[in-house]
Amino acid sequence: MSLEIKNITFGYSPKQTVLADISFAVEENEFVSLAGPNGTGKTTLLKCMNRILRPQAGQIIFNGNDITGSRQQDIAKIMAYVPQYTNALRPMPVINAVMMGRLPHAQGEYSAKDREIVFSILQKMDIEKFAFRDIRQLSGGERQKVVIARALAQQPKVIILDEPTGNLDLKNQLHILKLIAGLCKTEKLAVIMSIHDLNLAAMFADKILMLKDTRIFTCGSPGNVITRENIASIYGVATAVTTEDGYKHVRLLK
Incomplete structure (x- = not known):
């Protein structure tokens, strides 16, 4: 691919x-x-x-x-798209929000296969316990998981x-x-x-x-x-760039 x-x-x-x-x-x-x-x-x-x-x-x-x-x-x-903000989601149960990811595949109405896929994703994302809760009642992290689950439902x-x-x-x-x-x-x-x-x-x-x-x-x-030179050119700030635990680490300088 x-x-x-x-x-x-x-x-x-x-x-x-x-x-x-x-x-x-x-x-x-x-x-x-x-x-x-x-x-x-x-x-x-x-x-x-x-x-x-x-x-x-x-x-x-x-x-x-x-x-x-x-x-x-x-x-x-x-392609599935997860937008920047999740606070503007409409009121609906979590399972309905995730089911919306099947819309590109649905033939007029959701099938047994669509429901099977959604239930599997709810379990995989560990959000099945929220399935019938209004998405607006979830925390920011939980809402983000629901939106990612909706994207995954598109397969x-x-x-x-x-x-x-x-x-x-x-x-x-x-x-x-x-x-x-x-x-x-x-x-x-x-x-x-x-x-x-x-x-x-x-x-x-x-x-x-x-x-x-x-x-x-x-x-x-x-x-x-991730280098000091690139960061200075892109963001116009001075940084110290080190490698820690195998990853580049950026620290801002005053």
Whole structure:
């Protein structure tokens, strides 16, 4: 399985280019973290990949086939999207929220197979005890697990996550990223995730892609990408970068 992003260009107006000629690839079982300052187009890129936004130029190639012009329903069978915010979810039982992930596959109504898949995912994600609770009554970490479960119910080959740890405490940040990294391997997924915390990206990602000024600034392994020089160029701050427990570690300097 392979997903290739080729020469994606997007702007919200003719005078506002957000992404220019973005190209990279992600393979099965590969975890890619997308980094960069606020406003560099991380969320926009994820939405272009998933065709929530339509790029002005470029292609999305899946397993050698151009899916750029495919129907949203067909793309949803390949890619699942986990948005940045979960606080705006509508009131509904958890099981209904997860079942929505079967919509791209459902033929008018949910089948016994759809229900079987959803029940299996509830167990796998350890949220079956919340199945009939209103999703709004859950904690931030629990809601995030439900939204990831909904994405898994699509049975995608690629899962796209927009800052899934942004509003979580330290324990839940670690828990969610361990969960995503584990799913990447056990479910043979390609994972593309935007994240601000470079230390967490270094711990979990196979590859880090950094954006700057509408373009890819650098892309590679955490060991090669997370350097004082790159961080200074991207974020304009001084840091000390060390290797601890086998991972790059970034410490801000005053």
